[in-house]
Amino acid sequence: MDTRLPPPERAQLYALIREKLELSGAELDDTTAVRELPGVDSVKLLSLVGAVELGFQVNLGFEAIPLVRTVHDIEQLVCDSREQYATRAS
Structure with missing residues (x-):
């Protein structure tokens, strides 16, 4: 995988x-703790997950x-x- x-x-x-977490110049890497970034709350996190779904055409869901x-x-x-989509499609 x-x-x-x-x-x-x-x-x-x-x-x-x-963009979604309003972090204009923040340095990010794989280990960046998303919930610890300045100003992140549950609404911004929900908005981010929704934007990722749309931007990458995936279904992540609330879970x-x-x-x-x-x-x-x-x-x-x-x-x-x-x-998961590729497995179901084949």
Whole structure:
């Protein structure tokens, strides 16, 4: 199972995180604790998950919210959703 997005999609994910969490110039990496970023609350986290679903055309659902701890967790959720879709489609 591939748990990494290609570099252009990873850049898109990081830009989306910065936009939805209002972190204009924040440095992000795989280990960044999303919930500990300045100003992050449950509404922003919900908005982020929704934006990730739309931006990456995946279905994460509300159950994804408690799974989001780090930036890598979000990337992992996208990859897992794509793999589940590919498995069902084949």
